[in-house]
Amino acid sequence: MSKKEIAEIFLKLASAGKVEEAYDNYVHPDFNHHNAYFAGDRETLKIAMAENAEQFPDKSYESLRTLEDGAFVAVHGKVMLAPDSQWSVIHIFRFDGDKIIEAWEASQEVLKDSPNKNGIF
Numbered sequence: 001m002s003k004k005e006i007a008e009i010f011l012k013l014a015s016a017g018k019v020e021e022a023y024d025n026y027v028h029p030d031f032n033h034h035n036a037y038f039a040g041d042r043e044t045l046k047i048a049m050a051e052n053a054e055q056f057p058d059k060s061y062e063s064l065r066t067l068e069d070g071a072f073v074a075v076h077g078k079v080m081l082a083p084d085s086q087w088s089v090i091h092i093f094r095f096d097g098d099k100i101i102e103a104w105e106a107s108q109e110v111l112k113d114s115p116n117k118n119g120i121f
Contacts, residue, residue, distance in 0.1 A: 007073040008063045015061035017053035028099035056081045086110040
C-alpha cells in the first residue's frame with residue numbers, strides 16, 4: 001500500500017469515528033503533531049479525534065487531492081461537520097516506513113458568501 005493510500009485511509013477511518021483502528025494500523029508509536037489546540041503527543045490527539053467523532057456523529061470526509069513526495073504526503077480534503085458546516089482541510093504527514101510519525105494541518109471554513117467564484121475546492 002502506498003503512503004498516499006495509507007494517509008487517505010487513516011483520515012477516512014478517523015473522521016468516521018474509527019480512531020482506535022486508524023491509530024493502531026497507521027500511526028507510529030513515536031507520533032507527534034503540530035495542532036496548536038492540543039498537546040503535541042500521540043495520545044492527546046487520538047483522544048481529541050475520538051471526542052470530535054462523538055460530537056459530530058454525522059461528519060463526513062472526502063479526500064480531494066493527495067500528493068506524495070518521499071516520506072511526505074499532503075491531503076487536501078473536504079469535511080462536513082453538519083449540513084451547514086463545511087471545511088477545507090489540508091493535512092501533511094511525514095512517514096517512518098509505512099507509519100505516520102508526524103502531522104501538520106490547516107483548515108478553513110467554507111464561506112457561503114465568498115467573493116471568489118472559483119470556490120475553495
